Amino acid sequence: MPETPSWETIALSREEGGIAVLTLNRPAKRNAMNPRMNEEAAAALEVLRYDAEARVVVLTGAGEAFCGGMDIKEFLVGLKDKPDEYDRIDRLTYEWRARTLRRFPKPVIAMVNGWTFGGGVSLVESCDLAIAAEDATFGVSEINFGMFPAGPVTRSLTRLARPRDGLLHAMTGRPFDGRAAERMGLVNLAVPRASLRDETFALAREIASKDPHALRATKESFWLTQEMSHDAAQDYVSAKYHELTQRQGGSWREKGAQGFLDKAYKPGLGGRSA
Structure with a gap:
């Protein structure tokens, strides 16, 4: 088993049955993706790629949120006068969320435990499977500050959600819960919050048992x-x-x-x- 580095914005743990748990760990910021988190998440996936004992990866968030999207203060504002660094982090962010997860050699399951907005929605879409708490809150609220769901978010909505549902939420910024996310096709299953971990890990163990x-x-x-x-x-x-x-x-x-x-x-x- 590869040695696990010390992380600041994520946590990496291993469970019985070949399950690795990658946790976005900025609960005070609703696990919003700042530059360091994007760097550490990409590095953690490289560790897991070559960890023979990790057969399935569960991606989740610490505290009451799954992922609140991009950290606007640290990314969009903090790097606006640093174009090279902005470009580097922007490319890295897209790479691990939209490409690495989809092409990762092991199954990845999103365990959506709460608040999931903007780029967090595309993070759910990039995972192979997803189980959400029924009361988890989803949304693409960019329209509310004069923007639109940019980056991979629009593609995420059009690939999984029913077109009219995706467009409705993109044009209004209205939030929706885990049950609606299941009806729209964004997640496989919505379950009571108390059952979320058990349901997700049962699925992970079932998949980990396969060749x-x-x-x-x-x-x-x-x-x-x-x-x-x-x-x-x-x-x-x-x-x-x-x-x-x-x-x-x-x-x-x-x-x-x-x-x-x-x-x-x-x-x-x-x-x-x-």
């Missing part, structure tokens, strides 16, 4: 084929099929498929653990 190579192939195929034509997607999945077979040394055929033939397990009734 890690198969999980990676599933995630990569799902995300990347969305942007391809039908024929390109078919070619990509075929190549991924052969890559997975090679990575596993053919074990899915010898142990997996054979298990179905031997009736060791049946489709829809469980499967072979990793």
Whole structure:
């Protein structure tokens, strides 16, 4: 297990069953993403990328918030006269939220425990799966100060939320709760706050029990084929099929498929653990 550095704005812990928990840790600021948090979150994901014991990552926030979006004071105002530093942090912010999480080789689950605004919404969207507290508060309120949901936020709304729902909230700035986020498709499931951790970790343990190579192939195929034509997607999945077979040394055929033939397990009734 890689040594965990000391962080100022995030916390990284490991739970039984191959689960790593990455916590945004600025509760007094509703876990708003300041420059240091973006640097530390990107660095923490590099640690987890090569941590063989971390099979699934749960992303959450400390205190009563998941993520309040970008820290306007430290980022937009604090760096307005430092164009090079602004550009560096802006690129880093986009990179880890919109690209690293989506292309991360392990499943990432957002455990949305509370206040989630602006860039926090796009952070939820970039995770593979998301479970929210029913009373969590979401919103894209940029319109209320004469702006619009910039960066990856607009794309996040259009990719997951129903178009009219996304546009309604982008144009009004109205907040919505976890139940509405589930109806809109922003999260997989909304549960009572008291059940949030248990529900999220049950899902994480279930996924962590699967073959890690198969999980990676599933995630990569799902995300990347969305942007391809039908024929390109078919070619990509075929190549991924052969890559997975090679990575596993053919074990899915010898142990997996054979298990179905031997009736060791049946489709829809469980499967072979990793």
